[in-house]
Amino acid sequence: MDITEDAVRDICTDAVFERGETYLAESRIRDIDRVDTTVTAVVSGSRQYDVRVDLAGEGFDPWCDCPYDGPGACKHVVAVLLRCVGDAPSDEGNRLEAALNVADADDLRAFLRETLATNTTLRDRFFARFDESSTRSVDELRAEIDRQFERTNPEYYVVFEPIDFSEWFDLADEYRDQDRDASATTVYRALVESLDDNMERVDGAYDHFSQAFAQALDGYVDCAAAATSETDRATDAVGFLDERVTAGTPYLADQFGRAAAELREKLAEEACE
Structure with a gap:
């Protein structure tokens, strides 16, 4: 796969591109690895930032845990992508595949169990x-997400930097891949509740939290519509959104209202099929 500077420029502003060039020239990329098309790296800024990009993904599907909330990708992502232009890291995918092929089944099972027990x-x-x-309950998932807000800035109530919600979105995606829409709905609802109730704490990185909320709300509507066939469950799914219109964060009320209307429409379409 060929990564070009023009392709990198397309996903960021000119100013960010220049900062990414500077970071690359200053050797701020501390670690960089690749498995198949996924590149992970650590980039040194005011602290160490984790970066992930997909060299084959649309727009490289970038992710970084820095507080940047401007348009396009951040300078850390740009630095990593520029590092990959004409000189992508060696792909360890084949090495991983070879190791899996020769691994003893019992040893592999023991390794997997040990890893899962602690992660x-x-x-x-x-x-x-x-x-x-x-499937964990909404309350269990919600409590775990809430703790992320507490850990981000333990000395203050206000949250200044982005929070990485990818583990919950990845979990929801895993459920969706297995056609377990009800379980995915549970994860999305926990995200929606936590983001809604903690939004007043956010003072910075507004785009990051707004995008996470919108993604979770869209996921909830899609999966609730796909999973809900019984009248009572349909009423509960819509009722949650209706309740949040009046009881949730005021400036998110319109989004909850639109989501409730969309879910009603999807459920009506399902009933007619």
């Missing part, structure tokens, strides 16, 4: 794919 995020995704009986 909640991976364990949830494992259950989502392989254990259809396992």
Whole structure:
């Protein structure tokens, strides 16, 4: 795959592109690895920032845990992509595949169990794919997401920097890939509730939190419509949105109203089919 400077310019502003060039020239990329088309890196700024890009994805599907909330990609992402122009990191995908092929099944099982025992995020995704009986409740997920707000700035109530919600969006995607729409709905609802109730704490990175909220709300509507066939469950799904119109964050009321109307329309279409 060929990564060009023009393609990188297309996903950022001119000023950010120049800053990315500077970061690359200053050797601020501390670690960089690649498996298949996914590149992960650590870039040094005011602190160490984690970066992930997909060299084959639309717009490179960039992600960074820095507080940048301007248009397009941040300078850390740009630096990593520019590092890949004409000189992408060696692909360790084949090495990984070869190691999996020769690994002893019992050893592999023991390694997987040990890893899953200590990594909640991976364990949830494992259950989502392989254990259809396992789904955590909205309250359990909500409490975990709320703790992210507490950890981000423990000395103050206000949250200044973005929070990485990707583990919950990835979990919802895993459920959707397994056609477990009801479980995905649970994850999206926990995200919507937590973001709605904590939005008043946000003082910075507004675009980041607004985009996460919109993504979670859209996911909730889509999956609730696909998962809800019983009248009572349909009423509950819409009722949650209606309740948030009046009880949630005031400036999000219109979004909840539109989502409720969209869900009603989708449910009506499902009923007619």
